[in-house]
Amino acid sequence: MNIQGVSTGNLTINQRLFVLIILFIGLPFFLLGSFWYQSSTEAIEQFAAGANKRIIEQTNVSLDSYISNLENSTYPFIHNPQIQQFLSTTELTPYAYFQLAKKVEDDLFAQMIYGRSDIIGISLVAENKRQITDYESAPGLLDMSEIRKRNRSFQEQLDQYNDFQIIGLSRVGNTPSLTVARKLYDNSSFLYKGLLIVDLNLKQIGAICSNDSLGGFDVWIMGSDGHMIYHPNPKQIGAEVEPGLLSRIQNRDSSFFRHQDAVSGTEKMVLHERSQITGWTVVADLPLNNLIGDLITQRNYSLAAASMLLIIALALVGGFSLSLTRPLSMLQKLMARVERGDFVLPTHMNRFRNNEMTAVFQSFYSMTGELKRLIREVQDSQLKERELMIKQKESELRSMQSHINPHFLYNSLEIINSYAIADDHMEISRMTRALAHMFRYNIGHAGSVVPLREEMTHVQYYLDLQSARFRKLRIDMDMNERDLDRVNAVRLTLQPIVENVFIHGYRGKKPSYLGISSRAEAGYYAIVIRDKGVGMTAQTLRQVRRILNSGKKPEGGLLRNDGDETTSGIGLLNVHQRLQLTFGDEYGLYLVESVPSEGTIFEIRLPYRTSEEGFHVPDHDD
Known part of the structure; x- marks a missing residue:
């Protein structure tokens, strides 16, 4: 026998095994280990990013829902008679204007603010230079002249806004706030003549970004202009994102990458997801050591353990001989049966002169017994999971159905129809009956x-x-x-x-x-x-x-x-x-x-x- 030009004719079996292990196990193990080291690092990072990306996506969904709910709460202002009177150019006496302002504050502002702790204040501003403001919930003393001046500047930019506009960050007194606006139009001219301006504190947004599962890293929000809408560190709110990080975030709507923090020098993994509704980007910067440090340590220990096992195998290889052939052949046959799914093995176990082979057979029997148990557990787990999914779907369906009270809607439509008939609004009555029929038929x-x-x-x-x-x-x-x-x-x-x-x-x-x-x-x-x-x-x-x-x-x-x-x-x-x-x-x-x-x-x-x-x-x- 000749291996790599070296004659092995005079070598013992142990020596031959030693040479074979070095050439065909040791060297490939080293090369494959190096490759695996690199690929496993990337795989661990991708796994960690994927696990946390779902949390970022859920945070984005919650933010979109929060903004959408806020937008829906502004709809009652659009066609309200008091709002139309506020937008009109009709001159009002001071007392009439005072009554109008009080009615808007009591009926509309109070309805919107009720039950919400995130609204600092609300303003109505029109091109006729009228303003109604309510900042009673704002902390501390405010300079209302500054707020009114700011509101007028927003009114001057009315044509640049969408129907519902997230204007951006501002400050109400010493409190950072998020300002949003709803454009209001005059029903008589169908021209936009006013703004509903709402100032929000960042507590609700902070609560959405806070999550017990996000320990060890920060979740913050970047606006489309590259400034921080929200950050757990109040000093960072409103600050510009560093240029290197900003360019990488703006390149794609959703991705993850490594980034070296310019201040602390800490290497972080950055995950981000951009909202198509708000245009904001939810960003999580995770210290790489906190994220995958334990996994890397386990990987290193695994490599060290494997290397030690290889060294021990080389040291003990001389103790093996050709007498291993028979028990190994028997073991191979038993393993082939297990591979085919046959876990019914002979109950007796052969005793061999070396304790190692006896231990191998004992371990094999223990392993097959454990595999059989695990397979049963997996099957039981899958059945339970399917039952849980079915119950969850049924629960969701019952939850959706519980939100619909047909009798309430029918009765409401009948009341509307009765009022329409009483006031001789037959067109409204006809439409109400049609709508009631369609609803009854649709369900x-x-x-x-x-x-x-x-x-x-x-x-x-x-x-x-x-x-x-x-x-x-x-x-x-x-x-x-x-x-x-x-x-x-x-x-x-x-x-x-x-x-x-x-x-x-x-x-x-x-x-x-x-x-x-x-x-x-x-x-x-x-x-x-x-x-x-x-x-x-x-x-x-x-x-x-x-x-x-x-x-x-x-x-x-x-x-x-x-x-x-x-x-x-x-x-x-x-x-x-x-x-x-x-x-x-x-x-x-x-x-x-x-x-x-x-x-x-x-x-x-x-x-x-x-x-x-x-x-x-x-x-x-x-």
Whole structure:
């Protein structure tokens, strides 16, 4: 035998084993160990970043929810009569202005501030130079002239703001605050003439960023201008982010990277996630040693232990001999059975002259017994996890359902209807009845089969509401009344197609025409829905037909006439599949025709009712 040019003919078995271990185990172990050292470091960092990234994402979601809730709380100001009087140019006596200010503070400001500890103060400012302010909750003494001056500067920038604008950081007295504004318009001129300005302390944002699971590192918020909106260290609030860190954060909406702190010199891992709603970036800078120091130490210990084991193996290799062949062969056969999933092994165990092999067999039997136990535990754990998921989904569903009180909504709509009738507002009464019917109908079982008359009644109420919205809308309804009780339909399948006309058929323009007609065929009853809207391109037409024929939505989504992606077509597909699953493949939704700038025609094919329900196949001359 010759290895690497060295003759091993005179070497003992122990020596040969020693040489083989050095060349084929020791050297590869060293090379692979070096490679593994580098790759494991990267893997540990990625694992740690992934584990903490979910917390950052949840923080971002909570911040978006907080800002959205704040935005929703400003809606009552838009059409309020007192606000409209405040925005008007009508001259008011000092007493009338005092009464108006007091009513705004008592009715609107108090309603918004009630139960909220994060609002420092609220201001109303109009282009007619009127201002109403309420800063009673602000800590310390304030110079209100400075606040009024600041409010006027915001009013002068009114045209640069969105309807709801996060203006940014400011100071109310000595307290740092986040200032947001809602634009207010005059109902008579439809021009923006005022601002609702809300100053918020940073306690709520700080509470969102604080999390018991985020021990050992800081979570802070950076605005789109590169300044810190919030930081656990109050001295950092409003400060600029250092340029090197800022450029790396702004390069991508979400990522993680290593960064050397310019002040402390500490190496940190930075995770960040940008919000598409607020434009803020939630950043977590984690000291690398705190994050993965223990894992690195364990990795180093593992390498040291493996190296020590290798050295011990080399020192003890002389004690082994060819007598290991037989027990190793037996062990190999037993392991092959375990690999095939056979854990039923012989109960007796051979005794060998060397205690090491006896210990190996004992360990193997213990290991197989432990593996068998662990497999049972994993199976039991998976079953429990599935049961827990099902219970969790049921709990979430019950929680959602508990927030809806149909009787309360019905009674409220009936009260509104009664007041409308009493005041001779018949249009409002008609719309209220339509809305009540739609709500009552919508909460019914979505998959139940109903007579076509019920679906058409639901569509008619929906069109009543749309007609009130679009006064110039012409509706052409040509239905055979005798057939409405002779045809079956699935609840809530016609109205989504009619609604699709208003959402997509007249995208970018006001609806002008909607036609609904029926046609009796020998094997089905057809409902034809047509519009004179924007229509579809030939490519979009092919895509929609492919969706309805194949039952699969396209990966790229449907295209507008201008080529931009708009919708996946899932709504049309859902209606089509519900009809086919309920009545059979010969029924469903069909796209008959669509021409750009001329309109679209859809056809819904429904079955006639069975003999037990009053089977009827009308003649073609009906």
